[in-house]
Amino acid sequence: MIDIAKHLNIFVGPSGSGKTEIALNWAWQLADKFSVVALVDLDILNPYFTSRQLGQPLENKGIEVVAAPREWANTDLPVISPRVKGLLQDPGYRVVCDVGGDDLGAVALGQFAAEIKTREHHLFFVVNPFRPLTGVAGGIATLVKEIEAAAGLKVTALVSNPNLGEETRGTVIKEGHRIVQEAASVLKLPIAFLALRSDLAGEVGAFSSVPPFPLEIFIKKPWERGLNLSPAGMYLPTLNH
Template sequence: MPRPYRPATSLIIIVGNYGSGKTEVAVNLALSLQRQGKQVRIADLDIVNPYFRCREARETMEQQGIEVVTPPGVQRFADLPIVVPEIKGMLRPQAENVSIFDVGGDDVGATLLSSLAENLGDSPYQLLQVINARRPFTNTVEGCLKMKGAIEQSSRLSVNGLICNSHLVTETTTDVILEGVALARQVAARAGIDIAFVSAMAPFDQDPLLQAIDEPLLVLDRIMLPPWLRPSEKGDSSSRRLETDPAPAVKPIGRP
């Protein structure tokens, strides 16, 4: 039976190409580590994509005692490069605490990390690249290595682990996941790094073929849902309600 993922460091930075599943993995990892008794903080560093960011799962995580660091007020609905000061504090490792950084897609999203590299100092970190073998540009070993190189160049940090997150959302099969594991193993071997963990939606984790893998396994609940699948919020019929906290006006630069 696969082991749960136990992070080797208290800083976990999650990168990868657009749509590889970074946010879904980051949110589920935060919830999983919190259940294991860690005090978890998660920072939304996605300054690239304005939709489906981990700030949308804020309430779910805060209910579990996870500290969620996002831009304040209405700025979190913007696509502006906002990095709040708390982020730098999160880069100092503390025992029993885990800090997870959900970074934006591709090398473009990872550029943000280079500005934080100095604050990181000598702190040990896990920079984990999420790979979904069913995504364009990372469906081959070469594609994944190219993405890894681009992210490393723009972040000035080294990817030291992989997260194998192959799926087709509602059309996922065990084969899709296992094909992804096979690809990630080849990428890991070529890059000389490990697969930190394999992630899979329940109930695929119960499949004997997946139970037989050597890598740690993270079981995912689908949290980032499209609007027609979001659970009913009885007593509050307004969907995606804006919170009313006061916030400074957002001055757009160019076309947001």
């Protein structure tokens, strides 16, 4: 069972790990269960694959989106809204934080470490073992320690997100998840859930006791935009629960 009731749900991980896609899905599902949900975009490193680009559809869902001011929305300058601190201190909200990749992005999170430590929270490290530097357990462990040092916070669980994009099949998920399991053993951390495309959810029951977290794909790459997409160039699916 995935515990989604924590006040703060923070997703960190290397660029390309899939943390933004997971954060979007997490916030979307929280909005079906709680009256006040906020998605905080602390991804200051990559202006092309960030949750702030889906601001209007998320707000239509009832999710407050907190990001850099609109005039900075397409830059990677480290501008952070003053609203963030207020949300972290408000126990009435369910807050999802999408944090920029690698240890440099975690520095943005670190300025709020004191507030975060006073609240119940998840700090999820998202792993796609088919990305550079995370293909072996030792590499994953090194990155976890680097992000913990930069943020001044401890990772509470890994998220297994083994995928090769559209080429992902059950065998890919099985092999990648094995690597994440090895890293979890090295780090002595639990694996919170196994993220995978919703159409592949039926392929994992035979090899994983970790709860699946089916994903609908929100984000389209720049070269995929233009066909039946939102004004931001993003495809917004309907999530079924």
